[in-house]
Amino acid sequence: MVRSSLAGLWHNGAVFLGHAGGMVTLLRQTLYWVFLGPFRERTEFRRHVFPMMEAIGNKSFGIVALVAFLIGVILVLQTGYILEKYGQIRQVSGLVAVSMTRELGPLMTAIVLVGRVGAAFTAGLGTMTISEEVLALRIMSINPVGYLVAPRFIAVVLMLPCLTIFANVVGMGGGCLMATAYDLDPWGYVSDSIGFLSIQDILSGVVKSVLFAAVICIVSCHMAFRVEGGPEGVARNTMVSVVTSLVLVIVTDGLVTAFMRNLS
Amino acid sequence: MSQPIIELRHVRKVFGGKVALDDVSFSVERGTNFVILGASGGGKSTLLKIMISALKADAGEVLLDGVDLSTAPEKDLEAARRKFGVLFQDGALLNSLSVAENVALPIRYHTKLPPETTDILVKMKLELVGLREADQKLPSQISGGMRKRASLARAIALDPMIVFYDEPSSGLDPVATGVISQLILDLKNSMGLTNVVITHDINSAFEIADRVVLLHRGKIAAAGTVQEILKNDDPLVRQFITGSVQGPLEVRSDELEYYNDLLNL
Numbered sequence: 001m002v003r004s005s006l007a008g009l010w011h012n013g014a015v016f017l018g019h020a021g022g023m024v025t026l027l028r029q030t031l032y033w034v035f036l037g038p039f040r041e042r043t044e045f046r047r048h049v050f051p052m053m054e055a056i057g058n059k060s061f062g063i064v065a066l067v068a069f070l071i072g073v074i075l076v077l078q079t080g081y082i083l084e085k086y087g088q089i090r091q092v093s094g095l096v097a098v099s100m101t102r103e104l105g106p107l108m109t110a111i112v113l114v115g116r117v118g119a120a121f122t123a124g125l126g127t128m129t130i131s132e133e134v135l136a137l138r139i140m141s142i143n144p145v146g147y148l149v150a151p152r153f154i155a156v157v158l159m160l161p162c163l164t165i166f167a168n169v170v171g172m173g174g175g176c177l178m179a180t181a182y183d184l185d186p187w188g189y190v191s192d193s194i195g196f197l198s199i200q201d202i203l204s205g206v207v208k209s210v211l212f213a214a215v216i217c218i219v220s221c222h223m224a225f226r227v228e229g230g231p232e233g234v235a236r237n238t239m240v241s242v243v244t245s246l247v248l249v250i251v252t253d254g255l256v257t258a259f260m261r262n263l264s
Numbered sequence: 265m266s267q268p269i270i271e272l273r274h275v276r277k278v279f280g281g282k283v284a285l286d287d288v289s290f291s292v293e294r295g296t297n298f299v300i301l302g303a304s305g306g307g308k309s310t311l312l313k314i315m316i317s318a319l320k321a322d323a324g325e326v327l328l329d330g331v332d333l334s335t336a337p338e339k340d341l342e343a344a345r346r347k348f349g350v351l352f353q354d355g356a357l358l359n360s361l362s363v364a365e366n367v368a369l370p371i372r373y374h375t376k377l378p379p380e381t382t383d384i385l386v387k388m389k390l391e392l393v394g395l396r397e398a399d400q401k402l403p404s405q406i407s408g409g410m411r412k413r414a415s416l417a418r419a420i421a422l423d424p425m426i427v428f429y430d431e432p433s434s435g436l437d438p439v440a441t442g443v444i445s446q447l448i449l450d451l452k453n454s455m456g457l458t459n460v461v462i463t464h465d466i467n468s469a470f471e472i473a474d475r476v477v478l479l480h481r482g483k484i485a486a487a488g489t490v491q492e493i494l495k496n497d498d499p500l501v502r503q504f505i506t507g508s509v510q511g512p513l514e515v516r517s518d519e520l521e522y523y524n525d526l527l528n529l
Contacts, residue, residue: 142369
């Protein structure tokens with residue numbers, strides 16, 4: 001019993017290390033293709049990055065706006081009555097502004113993209129893996145990382161910060177709308193929000209969103225290339241990819257927050 | 265006599281303790297049609313993957329135009345890969361690209377030809393396989409036989425020396441199978457290509473082959489010209505040619521194994 005548990009633990013540890021090593025290798029190869037590839041090898045980023053940015057960015061604005069707006073509304077709803085009790089209701093604008101830019105904007109946008117984009121990457125590239133399209137690229141001496149992963153990486157890393165800044169603004173708008181229920185003047189709310197925010201708040205959120213984008217892309221593409229066993233394997237790896245991305249996004253969030261706190 | 269274009273020497277491959285290929289040796293002469301026959305699970309796909317450098321052999325040498333694929337570094341493998349094209353079992357066309365874009369892909373990546381010249385080359389390759397009218401269609405909008413022909417056009421886009429075919433007749437009707445077989449013969453006769461065909465379709469194999477090897481449980485059971493294989497008295501070869509249920513090629517598991525399996529329940 002103990003031996004089999006230990007064997008299971010050993011096996012799971014080996015699988016975990018295998019995936020971790022695979023993701024580090026994929027990140028290294030992707031960074032090579034993004035920064036050095038265009039100068040040393042044949043790439044077609046212009047052809048692939050813009051449609052990818054549209055699929056990731058433009059088509060996510062609606063859902064990101066909805067989530068961010070509701071988060072802004074909920075933040076005011078959850079904190080407004082306490083602040084009002086202590087006569088500090090005007091502080092709610094600062095609370096929403098800092099919470100959105102530092103934490104909730106980047107995190108909620110990343111979570112939306114894990115479901116919308118990460119899952120699509122794993123399912124799409126995983127299907128290409130089982131239908132031998134990825135092998136066909138390798139056999140044509142076209143590097144799958146340069147052809148498939150690098151354009152996705154560039155598109156997500158560019159679009160997630162844009163979506164995050166958009167989510168921050170919409171979230172503050174939601175908070176502003178809800179704050180009128182506490183008889184706060186909307187223009188006063190906006191000027192208070194701007195007054196509360198520092199450039200570091202906004203930068204911290206943007207840095208987080210860039211790192212979240214890298215995590216989402218690398219995890220989802222790695223799990224796609226590891227698909228085995230037909231459509232069932234695609235479904236299994238898509239599920240693992242979404243769960244792993246969510247966990248790693250939150251771990252990265254914690255690490256960056258701790259790092260930023262020490263820095264300030 | 266010229267050096268063979270492909271030479272396998274004592275190739276062995278094991279997956280998780282199960283021997284997939286054992287001491288496989290043969291050579292393929294330039295400008296010939298070479299067919300590898302065998303039942304499902306006999307090691308054909310593994311052998312193809314080793315010959316196209318998608319898998320490394322555990323032991324032995326795989327020489328492709330003098331380069332040993334089992335030991336060559338990645339840079340040499342990339343150069344070697346440009347000498348051959350592959351027609352995958354389901355075509356393996358990129359589904360997001362049209363037929364023409366699929367054929368143009370290797371040309372765009374490996375040449376510096378202007379787009380107009382690339383377009384002309386693509387049209388020529390598609391005309392060769394009879395698909396010029398379907399050039400703007402997506403792979404999902406054409407039939408299985410057309411997908412295979414489009415994949416063949418992509419495989420020959422850069423005028424390779426060798427084309428590998430993975431089960432070219434699987435899932436096709438007899439007419440579509442005949443079209444693919446005729447294309448294989450035409451490519452050899454008109455362009456001097458070497459064709460290596462992996463199949464279990466005995467009729468199309470004998471129609472196109474100059475030489476045949478029969479793979480059984482990872483080993484070469486017979487090798488020779490079509491006439492030599494037809495005259496072979498080996499029960500295994502006879503069973504494969506006639507498609508008989510009785511013989512050394514086991515369709516069902518061993519009876520004793522079955523009883524033991526039942527008793528273990």
